Amino acid sequence: MVNHEYRFKPYTRNSIKDAPQWKYLTPSQQEAVLAISRVLPFRVNAYVLDELIDWGNIPDDPIFRLTFPHRDMLQPAELEALCNIEGGRASASENDLIKRMRLDMNPHPAGQLTHNVPHLQGQPIEGLQHKYRETVLFFPSAGQTCHTYCTFCFRWPQFVGMNELKFDAKDARTLVDYLKVHKNVTDVLITGGDPMIMNTRSLAGYIEPLLAPELSHIQNIRIGTKSVAYWPQRFVTDSDADDVLRLFEKVVASGKNLAVMGHYNHPAELRPAFAQQAVRRIVATGATVRMQAPLIRHINEDPDGWAELWTTGVKLGAIPYYMFVERDTGPRSYFELPLARAYEIFQQAYQQVSGLARTVRGPSMSAHPGKVVIDGIVQLAGEKVFALQFLQARNPNWVRRPFYARFDPHATWFDQLRPAFGESRFFFEQEAHAGASSIIFPPVRENPTVAIAVNSDVDHRATVS
Structure with missing residues (x-):
């Protein structure tokens, strides 16, 4: 039965331990959530936790996997490096590591x-x-x-x-x-x-x-x-x-x-x-x-x-x-x-x-x-x-x-x-x-200074945009 009286309350990396469902995660799962969320964003709310996730079926519940990081989302060496970061703020070198991991993930x-x-x-x-x-x-x-x-x-x-x-x-x-x-x-x-x-x-x-x-x-x-x-x-x-x-x-x-x-x-x-x-x-x-x-x-x-x-x-x-x-x-x-x-x-x-x-x-x-x-x-x-x-x-x-x-x-x-x-x-x-344009936008006659600036080079090796 859905609680119609929900007030929006997000849980993040810093507050997820306060969620009642945190205790359903094994220590290994908790470690992965806290480590991976240093690199990737993590945020969930009470409706998702209470109504959509089957806590008797984690980690295989699909909504759990949709919202909670899993240790296999990173390479073992990357996860180990993150787990070795002590609690609190990461050092400058550790922040550099986190940035490199993000850039390696093809962010745009x-x-x-x-x-x-x-x-x-x-x-x-x-x-x-x-x-x-x-x-x-x-x-x-x-x-x-x-x-x-x-x-x-x-x-x-x-x-x-x-x-x-x-x-x-x-x-x-x-x-x-x-x-x-x-x-x-x-x-x-x-x-x-x-x-x-x-x-x-x-x-x-x-x-x-x-x-x-x-x-x-x-x-x-x-x-x-x-x-x-x-x-x-x-x-x-x-x-x-x-x-x-x-x-x-x-x-x-x-x-x-x-x-x-x-x-x-x-x-x-x-x-x-x-x-x-x-x-x-x-x-x-x-x-x-x-x-x-x-x-x-x-x-x-x-x-x-x-x-x-x-x-x-x-x-x-x-x-x-x-x-x-x-x-x-x-x-x-x-x-x-x-x-x-x-x-x-x-x-x-x-x-x-x-x-x-x-x-x-x-x-x-x-x-x-x-x-x-x-x-x-x-x-x-x-x-x-x-x-x-x-x-x-x-x-x-x-x-x-x-x-x-x-x-x-x-x-x-x-x-x-x-x-x-x-x-x-x-x-x-x-x-x-052959030199054909890869984009066809009609010319802007109302204001010739306005234009689309898009790289027209097309390569089948290019990825998603």
């Missing part, structure tokens, strides 16, 4: 700091990314934390004090200025962290400027959030829960679509009646809820679980959207799965659901050139290959063009794939090699 894959950052009047814009023609990502500074951190999160550098690698914007003014001269942009994704960590007044300060008449070309406002799973109280019993729903209604009444991009990694997150109530309340405002998550080893490898998640979502009015491939960052060796296995899991889950849930797409890799989906594993011209295509791309002309990679049973990411049929390059690499 595919050079997001250079490839996707737009410029306004010759200056890079803090807190924005513009990778695809139609969509701008916005990182409000007040939303750069979460109700609970996921151990696999590809944006973990946002939370560990690596300020030189952090995306955050203090207000919406620069975003609005940028959008005014980029009429090709139709979608703004407000992301983090988690924007829903903000109170409604702060959230409205970022959203309401997007409703201005001069931004009529903005059709869709998206909010990327895990709160629907880790803190559904945000939409039901928080002191301003009704206020945030009224804000959603205001966006819809303005004629724009509001899409809540709900991150659900496991069906257990949507089983509580309270979590289902949150979805129903959001949908009742006229907003849409779309469900997306990566496929993660140790957590959601069961096709039946995915089918349950998508089917439950459809029943509540949510839209299954993406199954992603786990990104090439953080403790990736712990979480990654071979692409062949990812396709098998997706296919087995997909065939269990009705057409209403087959809006889901996957397995999809958000790689440097675009979102690449594995359409199948087939035999063509005597060769076993991955059938691939772009669902979204830096160059819109690449979208939905089939291409093929040699089958590799061990490959876990796009950069490990090689072109099939004896080709030396994929088609998009051939175009780049």
